Amino acid sequence: MFDHLDRAALATLPTALEPAGVVSSSAPRLWIKRDDLTGLGGGGNKARKLEFLCGDAIAAGARALVTVGAAQSNHCRMTAAAGARLGLEVHLVLSGEEPDGRRALTGNQLLSKLFGAQLHYTGAADSHWGELEIAREALTDQLAAEGLAPYSIPIGGSTAVGALGYAQGFVELIDQAEAAGIMPSAIVTTSSSGGTHAGLLAGRAALLASGRLDASRAPAIIAIGVAKGVVAGYPDVAELANATLDLMQLAARVDPADVEVDTRWLGDDYAVPTEAGAAAMDWAARTGGWIVDPVYSAKGLSGVLGLISDGRWTAGDDVVFVHTGGWPALFA
Numbered sequence: 001m002f003d004h005l006d007r008a009a010l011a012t013l014p015t016a017l018e019p020a021g022v023v024s025s026s027a028p029r030l031w032i033k034r035d036d037l038t039g040l041g042g043g044g045n046k047a048r049k050l051e052f053l054c055g056d057a058i059a060a061g062a063r064a065l066v067t068v069g070a071a072q073s074n075h076c077r078m079t080a081a082a083g084a085r086l087g088l089e090v091h092l093v094l095s096g097e098e099p100d101g102r103r104a105l106t107g108n109q110l111l112s113k114l115f116g117a118q119l120h121y122t123g124a125a126d127s128h129w130g131e132l133e134i135a136r137e138a139l140t141d142q143l144a145a146e147g148l149a150p151y152s153i154p155i156g157g158s159t160a161v162g163a164l165g166y167a168q169g170f171v172e173l174i175d176q177a178e179a180a181g182i183m184p185s186a187i188v189t190t191s192s193s194g195g196t197h198a199g200l201l202a203g204r205a206a207l208l209a210s211g212r213l214d215a216s217r218a219p220a221i222i223a224i225g226v227a228k229g230v231v232a233g234y235p236d237v238a239e240l241a242n243a244t245l246d247l248m249q250l251a252a253r254v255d256p257a258d259v260e261v262d263t264r265w266l267g268d269d270y271a272v273p274t275e276a277g278a279a280a281m282d283w284a285a286r287t288g289g290w291i292v293d294p295v296y297s298a299k300g301l302s303g304v305l306g307l308i309s310d311g312r313w314t315a316g317d318d319v320v321f322v323h324t325g326g327w328p329a330l331f332a
């Protein structure tokens with residue numbers, strides 16, 4: 001399904017599928033898919049997307065990567081690392097202002113700079129993604145005019161090409177589940193630009209169509225929305241998943257009815273911490289030494305723990321939380 005596609009080897013795969021034990025006596029068995037350990041530049045879910053995005057960039061003859069994100073963007077940090085690995089110049093369009101001399105770079109920005117990327121500050125708010133995207137397009141045009149042949153990646157790398165990474169990730173996860181003798185009732189992921197969610201759905205549709213998964217037993221895919229866009233239904237995740245299936249040259253389709261976004265865990269806005277997220281962060285740290293971050297994976301995990309206490313599953317079910325990473329934001 002993926003052999004005909006351009007791909008750069010950037011991630012350490014497969015990532016582990018780790019048992020997290022039983023949360024309470026009536027709860028399902030929880031598993032953690034360790035995509036915080038994808039290796040590239042500190043790891044996280046963007047490494048899988050960047051394998052296909054950078055493969056596409058190199059095939060197109062690009063000499064630079066341009067992308068965009070919030071000030072503490074993990075996607076920007078991993079794009080910077082990918083550029084370093086592949087010898088491509090990297091330009092990052094970021095929210096906020098350039099830290100002045102008295103305040104050093106922190107967290108993801110510190111790492112992005114260390115990986116050699118050029119940081120472009122827009123002054124935009126963290127959650128004003130439209131404004132950031134316009135700035136990315138303007139910078140892309142400028143770099144193209146300078147003859148740099150830039151490959152421009154939208155926020156979160158959530159194009160159909162980027163989502164291929166999670167279609168492949170879904171197949172990897174099913175291989176591991178089968179080897180462990182389980183079939184998860186659900187796979188839960190944190191979602192902000194929708195590409196991880198769309199990719200997982202595309203992978204699921206592909207295995208349903210091939211007969212490898214049975215519709216009555218296939219895991220539900222649940223996204224915990226941590227940005228206003230995905231909570232409001234943008235992007236159209238079924239459409240993005242179907243564009244991903246097109247790239248895989250499959251006729252399989254994702255039914256919009258299978259797109260489930262739990263909107264209860266965002267709190268006030270993107271990157272604004274929640275109490276439930278803080279509790280999930282403590283639980284993860286003290287249960288398994290897992291590091292989740294307040295912007296993404298802590299809110300995602302708070303959703304999983306919340307669904308467990310809602311009684312969505314019962315003892316004997318297996319549920320997988322895709323740990324998408326994000327630890328460098330703790331140092332900002």
Ligand SMILES: *Cc1c(COP(=O)(O)O)cnc(C)c1O
Nearest residue numbers: 074156192193194196296324326
């Ligand atoms: C980008 C990111 C997500 C969300 O993934 P999308 O594909 O953009 O929805 C989740 N967790 C972390 C740590 C991220 O960096």
